[in-house]
Amino acid sequence: MKESFWAVIIVMIGVISILFVNFFQNLTNTDEHNYNLLKETTEAAMYDAFDIASYRADGVVRIDREKFVENFLRRFAASANLSRTYRIDIYDVNETPPKVSLKVSSSEGSSITGTKDGVIEFEISNRLDAILEVPY
Numbered sequence: 368m369k370e371s372f373w374a375v376i377i378v379m380i381g382v383i384s385i386l387f388v389n390f391f392q393n394l395t396n397t398d399e400h401n402y403n404l405l406k407e408t409t410e411a412a413m414y415d416a417f418d419i420a421s422y423r424a425d426g427v428v429r430i431d432r433e434k435f436v437e438n439f440l441r442r443f444a445a446s447a448n449l450s451r452t453y454r455i456d457i458y459d460v461n462e463t464p465p466k467v468s469l470k471v472s473s474s475e476g477s478s479i480t481g482t483k484d485g486v487i488e489f490e491i492s493n494r495l496d497a498i499l500e501v502p503y
Contacts, residue, residue, distance in 0.1 A: 452474070
């Protein structure tokens, strides 16, 4: 009887360990996905919002604020995970010199019991400050 009790305990510990590993793997993957998506989308939107006319006329490197926000939201929405709700905060968009400050937040939750009462939720936030560098 003692040996079977220990076998049950070891199996239970194994199942709980697998659940914890799965939950933290989902959390890590979500964080990594959000960061890479934020970084790549910001860079692409800054290049899309680059004002070529002002660069050719005066040699001034600048971006268009409205164009940046439009391109960023369009690109982010096209590549975001559809099963999550995102909150995008754009803190600062400087046109000259081109600099943006962004924050993307999403929540990741898990439920062991399958009900709303036993839900564990984590807020995952990624913040990025980007400066557009143009080679001479």
